[in-house]
Amino acid sequence: MTAYIIRRLLQLVLVLFGVTLITFSMLKLVPGDPAVALAGKGATNERIAFVRHQRGLDRSFYVQYYLYVGRLFHGDLGDSLYSGRPVRTLIWEAAPVTIQLAIAAVLIELLGIPLGVYSALRQYSFWDTALTTAALILWGIPVFVLGYFAMYIFGLKLNWLPIGGVGPTVLWVIPSSWESLKTLILPALTLGMIEVAYISYMQRASMLEVTRSDFIRTARAKGLSERQVIWGHGFKNAVIPVMTIAGIDLGALIGGAIITETVFNRPGIGQMIYLAINQRDIAVIAGGVLFATFFFVFANLLVDLGYAWVDPRVRLGE
């Protein structure tokens, strides 16, 4: 296990190196002189030159990258070119909104596991066909399309739920009132439904594969009850790969959360990036993308370590 963790951490360092190199290159590739932007409106040439030197913008690419990573270690993502506020502060304010949505969606996503198992145990039955078809259709629906239809029907026509905004929270992410929870329901269901479809589809496939394997036949042969065979042997082995898939899929979930926020007007990371795109504020875009990527990379690390911990084949596989 230790060897696996070390290997995995080495890989992590490499990935983070690549990711920061890419975001840094993007910052450099954008046309325009960042020193002029940083110095502010109507700055003198001396002032611009001073800022350029102070921020190391007159140094070579490699030195600048080195300085950039050094600033990242201090949590400094630069300042917004539009509002002048530190990107770190913007992210700090926006992140709880996005994290709240992501957690709610993950909780809904878990419903896919029982649905998938049900489908697999009754393969080719009416409900299996219905669930599988629904899953494939939902899987193909872009999150903003589903979001606007949900908003139109439940928000505008039936008037059951608010069509956007966020409410007050305790501990950053837990809605503190019914009104606050209501603002979360539509976005979370929108994002969660698409993930439920995906997870149930994967759980079904995994369960079907496991129930056809030799050790299940052995379990039946030694006289275990059907319940013990399915849940004790089958389900346990079928759910592990799905958890990994869910980990990989977290990237899609984060991306989906970003888009969902623009639909329901939630002031999270997605909304922040969306506004920054319209303002051509590359510092905020790169900062937001980097933040989400770090989150994704570390979440995946935890999932992988958990997977290796429960399934020795993974850590001994190499």
Add this chain to the structure above:
Amino acid sequence: MADWDSDKPGRDPYGSNLTEAPAVDARRTQEVVEEIVETGAKPLGLWADTWRRLKRNKLALVGLGIIIVFLCVGTVETVFYQAHWHVRSSPDTRANQRVPGYLAPYDPNEVNYALSPQGIGSPPSWKHLFGADFLGRDVLSRVLIATRIAMLVGIIAVAIALALGLLLGPISGYYGGAVDSVIMRIADIFFAFPYILFVLLIMSVLGQGFQNVFIAIGVLGWASFARIVRGQILSVKSMEYVEAARAQGAGDLRIIFRHVLPNSMAPVYVAVAMAIGGAIATEAALSYLGIGVQPPNSSWGLMIAESVEYLAAGNWWWLLFPSLALVATVFGFISFGNGLRDATDPKLKE
């Protein structure tokens, strides 16, 4: 360094999703041979066998049907679009509203305020089956014209990704060692970004516009193809027929592209189908966010973005029809891809 997770099943950011199937299953070959000996039937080729199994999957057939319809619409619009509307918009042909033989009934960019008296469009009618938008433009015509862009993005972006993947994947899998490590570690970095965010980052540097959508989606997609091809090649390259080819004096390139690749392609075809669906969805998302296709051009994502501004006024038709086209297309590719995977996977053979 070894590769930890390339063999893990899962949705990669490009929208393709596969478990890598072994290219050849000895047991299955044996069964087929026995069946042929018993029945005296002619052996089925790989494609005939795949089609036989695909036919039984109704969802996959529906998907295939949808793909064919939208491809036809896209092709017709691509071939005839320019010439057709050029003639139509010249003043002397103005009176002649309908030119028979083409799909879009009206000029997709023709503004007609009579159809949008309150500035919120008009609902579907017999003359305008899908209604009209806030500028009085015919929604049906715009949906049809947008098919062209969706199909172009899907095919061109995936072609770029596939070309890069088919170049780097075989190199990685066949040579192994340091080359393999470097290519696969770079692929890891591409997989580390949440996909849509990576596309947004690239687009914000390249600038808006739909040519850049091709580039962004295409360049970011190579990693998943490279991984799939690499995995396939690893499982094929130690087979006897590759050794036989080498014994006959075939060079590396010949072995890779004549012997190994053709026997590794089934999962790649599946990934292509899924990736086209993913690319179309991504284009829609980018256009929806305002950095893909720019007005007055038409794209499903852009139409959805335009329509939602007026959603409170209750004009559902303008949201519904582009959404239906988008969802149907993406569903078509995903469902066909899924069916194709099941049909080419020896493990699932009954």
